[in-house]
Amino acid sequence: MTVQTRYAGPLDTWPADRSILPAHTYLDQAVYETEVREIFQGRWVWAGFEHWAGTPGDSRPITVAGRPLLLARDKQGVLRVFHNLCRHRGLVLSEEPSTRGRLRCPYHYWTFNLDGSLCGTPYWDRTKGSAPDDETRDRLSLLPVHHATWAGMVFVHLGGEPEAPLTDLLAPLTERWAGVDLTRLHLAGERRYEIQANWKLPVENFLDFYHLPFVHPQVGPAAAALDIHDVALSADIVGGCYPRGASGKADKTEVPLPRLGDGVPDDFLERQELYALFPNALVFLEADWFQVIAFEPAGPEATVEHMAVFVDATAAGDGFAAARASLCEVLFEVNDQDVPILERMQRGRRSPAADHNHLDPHWDQISARFQVRVAEILEAAGHG
Template sequence: MVLSEEPSTRKRLRCPYHYWTYEVDGALCGTPYWDRTKGSAPDDATRDALALLPVRHTEWAGMVLVCLGEPERSADETLAPLRERWAPVDLERLHLAAEDRYEVDANWKLVVENFLDFYHLPFVHPQVGPAAAAPDIEDVVLADDILGGCYPRGAAGKAAKTETPLPIFGDVPAALRDRQDIFCLFPNALVFLEADWFQVIGFEPVAANRTVEHMAVFVDSSASGPEFADARKALTAVLFEVNDQDVPILERMQRGRSSPAADRNHLLPHWDQVTARFQVLVAAALEEG
């Protein structure tokens, strides 16, 4: 039985089926009519055995990262390459500027492949810059499960600059202030980082042809006041517009992938190295069961 469908501030969780109750740490604290008598309860050992199962998780950069199994590495080890790369950026200063939810009629793997496809950007998203700027991206593989690319001189977000520029996340060196990083944390966290904004897309693969995306945009905490309202609005408008443009593209990709002819697709050696690595990750995960 699903215990909770919506966010809650209650101090306890109550199962709607038999009214067993749990502390928020998962400890079992209420079992009505345990032995068919009023006020009865299990002994301590049984109560402990019937607690909710713990879930390994960690909070970082506006996300809650969850592992439902036994991870081969700790969260610190998994995130170490990103933390090292982003060391000059103070992600403790994140302030949520806006968030949205998208229903996408496409398979989750197409969502990731589109995210890692830098070739389509100037043709589908003209606001990121002209086609001549498209080659100005470097493929970056930080770890087997952290892959993407980097615009050394920035890309998406240029159109969002206003008279009152957003403050940057801490003491970022001048050489990195125009850099934009775009990474997939395999399997389902997609992140963008510039010196003055951070974006996350976490998604749920709810069916073979349907994905729910949760998108959030963050700015520096010092940009939370009314004096930066126009800058926040301009930034989030551009970033949500880019995602809006991708939704119909993804749905057309899903319909196209349903054709047997789709198995004759080709990856381009000059553009699709990162996509190929993602496909290898998926194949390896499926092989492992």
């Protein structure tokens, strides 16, 4: 693990009047398509939440890197991810969440179980009640997608066999959070946002600790933003730690929420930790709650953002209902305040003057790590 308060890297050598990522990389369709192909189709990416298909028989269509996928929880409770296409003529199989336990294509009524198996093919050989042989039936099951789950989230890998399991990539963070039990999460609240901004800006804003006292004055004074350590756990996990962030803010709930598991160390009671998991999951942890802001790029200037707040499973009852609602109100308000800022930054990228933005080495060092990560990928793809 590397903890640092100053980034010894691009900001030391980059001209002060230049951005690491030029303005056109937030606007250009060709750049966007390269990012979708090289970033979102070629590595582990956030795809959804486990609770989107939380009960056996549930299914929900999702989109990752422009590709239609399907979350499904079969009769045995196993969560699966499939390409959301009927195996007959390639029709998108599902367009709405369902609890029916099966999926039926509206074109020819081919039907699939939620384990992916084909179970219905009307008039297969043009006779009533006919069906394919077992080998053909097995061959025509829904096509699976590499997936893994962690902390209530579902991640997928669209680029063939993953170069490493998700657990390996997350290891620096899971080791750091070893005392927190993220298998005990209970959903407290969730919102969906449609933001007119490039997908990179929500990440950069999340890693921008400078703006907190000005855009979100309710979270504390400017002095609180000075008390943070920039943390780079790996090239793909960067963020920060407020050693006294939780204790320095007003209580979010009147009734204290239980800790996330019995192993949360006492020093975590005062800490806040927030990390960007490259490319599209932003996670925020305190001892008694966990927040995710994750997103789907929807175009060069459009992003669909999903925010979810989780508490410990022991806080799921009516006795904590007011506390859960109060927590969500506070956290959603912060995100609501960020949306117009993101959209104004996006509009600013349309000016040629945006290529002369000044990155402040005292504040922007951790955001620069994210920008460099993207820049390296774009350069390798020929967008030097």
